[in-house]
Amino acid sequence: MVRNLKLFWAFFSNSLTRDMEFKANFIGMLFVDSVYYGSHFLFFSVIFNYVDSLLEFTKDDVTLFLIITFMMDTVYMLLIAENLGKLNRMIVKGDLDFVLMKPVNSQFFSSFRYVNSYAVVSIIMLSGLLGYANHLMGRAILLQNVLFFGYSFMLGLCIFYSVDFIIASLAFWFRDFSMSGWFSHEIMKFSMRPDTIYSGFLRKTLFTIIPMALVSSVPARIFIYGPDIRYLLLQTIVTICFLIAVRIVWIRGLARYESASS
């Protein structure tokens, strides 16, 4: 664990050095993030011109939900997104050989090698925005809400990672699955709407088998309404199941890997 943390720090330092060589790109990505946040806020502001609430989620709640969704997405961009984007190419071209030869856990290396350092700035801005929005809404930030929110957020991130990683790993079976990122993005869209719009069988599915509602909606609920033991327990169980599934998929995938170009 400590070794992996040290290794991750080395990855981060290396990525930061690389990113600083392309400062315009660094600033450009911050601009992209701002446009992304702005367009979603505009979309929901249009929606809330026609309705006061989406069941228990009021306009203020949805604003906080959106900020938490952006934070989740940005932390994911920081730590994992770039790596999984490269996984298909590594499998197809056989570059995964170089990862497998290293004396390090191959799943860890494939998942965390490249860090999008610009995202640190976005995360700081979003955290400030979350606190400020909460303050403007006249809500007190309780320590226990923040602590449980942190825990739930971490679980949401693990679920996000698991689903994306399993989809990216399908390249082991399909030989070339270049549209995995697009497919994954389409699945993740379900996590970008408040869970109150889902009902019946779909709601149960999004809380269990395809747990998109557990990615951002549950952390947002805990931040807004306080800890709920049922949601936290469910999130914990689903996360454990998915992390085990990820490990199984990776090991079985490696067994099928043919080292294409060698």
Added chain:
Amino acid sequence: MNMVNRFTAKYSAVIRMTWIQALEYKANSLVGTFAIISGVFIEYLLWKRIFLTRGVSVINGFTFGDLMVYIFLSLVVGQLKSSWITSLEMITAIREGELNKYLIRPISFFTYHFMLFIGYNSLFYLVYFFMIAGMIIFFPGWAFPSLLNIAGFLGTLIISVYLSYSVYFVMVCFAFWFGEVRALIIAYNLANMVLSGQMVPLRFFPDSVLKILRFTPLPYLVDLPVSIATGNLPVERWWTESLHSLFWSVAMTFIGLVVYREGIQRYEGFGG
């Protein structure tokens, strides 16, 4: 006439070539279809909740069914006109010197990539044609009230695809000055999803936003073809709106060519 024939032969060969490549990646169209269906489904759930909460059957002139048809067609048009992947390839060509091969051959950088874009998208055109045809057959009367609407939709869709490509081309040309403009393309693409009416009809937007949008080509990319298809735009306004979209197409083509000519003077052709 000879020139026209040569032009057609040259660039139709590009389309044929990319059409064959596109057929090798049939799964792309499956993911594209999933994107449309899941996109409509999420908006269906969201708007169903809104209609239920408000207890109304019409919002801003749209019934729930009208709105779903609008969003479905918007997502289809939005995907067909979006050439951001081609644009990223063009930026790479400028940055890494691959543009050299267009300079020494009798081929236009603009037209060649436009044909590539059409060719790559050809499989989507086919799949989405069947999706729209299915919608007309299974849900008659929801869209395309007459043959005229089909013709109007197809005409404005063609203009939309060209206009969208021209806008992307202008942004691509900034790579001659700044090298890395991928962020600009991605940001435009993200903003476009909301501002062109791809997620919610433009008439739902506040007046202050609409006033600004009217001075941009954005309303002609998605909202115009879809409004014609759904019969939301009176026939007497079709010509005016189509002329506006044609004006923007000519303007963006002209701006693109001017920026390209200026940019090519600065091009250093490293690599290639």
